[in-house]
Amino acid sequence: MRAPCFDKFGIKKGPWSEDEDDKLRAFIEKYGPFSWSKIPRIAGLSRSGRSCRLRWMNQLCPSVKHGNFTIEEQDVIVDLHSKHGNKWSMIAAQLPGRSENEIKNYCHTHLKNQVQKSNAMRLRAHHGHVTLVLSSNLPPSSSTRELSSLNGSDYIVPSMLTSRFCKQAGSFWTEPFLLYRFMHHQMKKSFHHWAHQTISLARLLSGIINIIDDVGASGPQAPSISNMARDNVSQHSGGTHFYSRYQAPSISDMARDNVSQPSGGTHSYSRDQSPPSWNALNKRDSSSMMIESDNVQEFSGDDFGLKDFLTLGWNANKRDSSSMIIKSDNVQEFSGDDFGLKDFLTLG
DNA sequence: AACTAGCCCAACCGCCGGCGA
């Protein structure tokens, strides 16, 4: 909060005192907000009319609700924002008791944070169901505090699982809020539908949770992303720090170069004809964005299922997220020519 | 315990449109 001060006209700025609040409240409750420019003088406040208006509208008005947004309110915000953009007053009009400033602040913090953390996903045990929501694509500078926002029931899923949902990711980089809308209104719904309709997959997902839970509870902790950044460690695997010179094309590069997302078994990347290795993909940006498959069951099949994938030594914990959290004791299995992304994708 | 990073949010600011003189 800014320290209280007076401008050259003697107008006070900065936080409101209780006394000022009382004066403003008493005045408006008695006379109503008839003229903001006159209120401060008549009410005996050394404030600008605009300041009084803001204070009343955002804090003092009895109809203003304070506290966390409910899930329903969040959904409304996401939906309306996706339709109307930064029309805070319009959004606020649909949320009785919420000021536009509050909604604006909410969007600036929560939604943008979500966008920054956009590429991997996490599984969440939720009312007995499994839901899939986006988790973090955290840059190396991300603080552990950001990571700590994952709650205890969030589990990180190998990024390959996210691929099914990334076909619609093309606009993520140009219109970030679409991502959030997509998260809540398409992905979640889509995943519910998909998970419930695919019995084997549902079993698989349940298995993943159990595996991750077991491993995460007792397994070794992956290094924090901040520590990895500090140590210039690009990837952690089975206790060994990987330093690779190979750089997979970043998603932002792909967006810049207008490279289409690989999809449906035609997995290609025009800037680099050889498919990047799984290892390399995990290094930068959202590897999962580049992994695409229409046939998710291939991950649960006998030839090479996700369960096998996990039991090959993949591990996860609850501290970090996205690919950082997934480590492998057999990472060589998934890199290089012997088992490249292409093979991985075409298995089935 | 001290330090750091960054989240949170109240409050400020500039801009714009409406309206009356």
Next chain:
DNA sequence: GTCGCCGGCGGTTGGGCTAGT
């Protein structure tokens, strides 16, 4: 027509607070 005032809107700031190191 235009000038100034006012209120509304959206963007930005800055300091408290807190979790992580």
